[in-house]
Ligand SMILES: Nc1ncnc2c1ncn2[C@@H]1O[C@H](COP(=O)(O)OP(=O)(O)O)[C@@H](O)[C@H]1O
Ligand SMILES: O=P(O)(O)OC[C@H]1O[C@](O)(COP(=O)(O)O)[C@@H](O)[C@@H]1O
């Protein structure tokens with residue numbers, strides 16, 4: 001393989017730039033050219049390409065977002081659009097493609113692979129919800145952003161004896177809520193994977209007040225319900241004034257953590273190796289600290305499992 005392409009797709013995640021850099025540098029190390037595709041699959045279809053030399057990916061390892069921009073392009077589900085994208089790549093002499101994104105992005109990559117164009121997937125999403133890997137690029141950074149934000153909210157909550165509901169991202173996955181809740185010492189955590197028990201949340205709140213706690217923090221993943229709605233429900237039940245903070249897209253930005261950058265380097269390099277070994281239709285991941293690869297299909301045909309032992313533990317530590 002003498003020329004490959006790379007794109008980012010779906011929700012962006014801090015560390016995607018570090019992955020792009022790793023893909024380009026590793027490929028150039030093997031004298032392989034790399035074409036950057038702008039705007040995800042939309043750019044693939046439109047031929048929005050640029051040759052990336054080693055200098056073009058300098059000074060991005062520390063930057064959030066993605067230099068190649070991201071897009072949601074539902075039309076890519078159509079066979080004729082996929083065939084056109086393959087033609088575009090072949091016209092440029094491109095022989096393999098690295099995609100960085102989540103389950104939707106992987107579906108597109110599998111379709112191209114099934115049509116004879118080898119693709120490799122790298123998990124990039126703050127939600128950490130790609131099956132087959134313990135961590136995705138961006139999760140660690142987003143988690144640290146959330147914890148830092150909660151710590152700040154806690155300062156003011158303590159000073160005024162306030163109770164806060166904090167809404168975090170996670171449409172279908174509770175990983176951010178779970179890990180942040182444990183790291184920030186939240187009283188209660190609500191995640192999409194577990195039915196919530198309002199009575200239990202109220203009991204924990206009232207117990208805290210009774211023993212003189214100066215603040216209470218309740219974390220809710222957006223996939224469960226919106227933070228304002230939860231605050232209203234709790235106010236009705238307890239009579240306690242509850243403030244809400246919706247962290248929003250701040251969670252998706254910022255400079256990637258060292259852990260995300262290191263993972264980005266390892267994922268990017270392994271993805272290039274897989275293409276050079278002619279192993280399309282694979283996804284890279286991390287398991288027990290080792291970089292692994294597996295069938296791309298596994299990433300969207302199975303369901304991501306959040307580590308629910310953390311849920312039990314958080315209940316035990318926030319009695
Ligand atoms: N079934 C599919 N077939 C082909 N392409 C798809 C499919 N599902 C999603 N895609 C492409 O992947 C893009 C990103 O998917 P999306 O679900 O939005 O994000 P993520 O990859 O983060 O899960 C979509 O906008 C579309 O271009
Ligand atoms: O920016 P948008 O389009 O509102 O998307 C918000 C969603 O994107 C995410 O940040 C990441 O999701 P994906 O990686 O699957 O795209 C979710 O946590 C959130 O629900």
Ligand SMILES: [Mg+2]
Nearest residue numbers: 010102103104
């Ligand atoms: Mg997704």
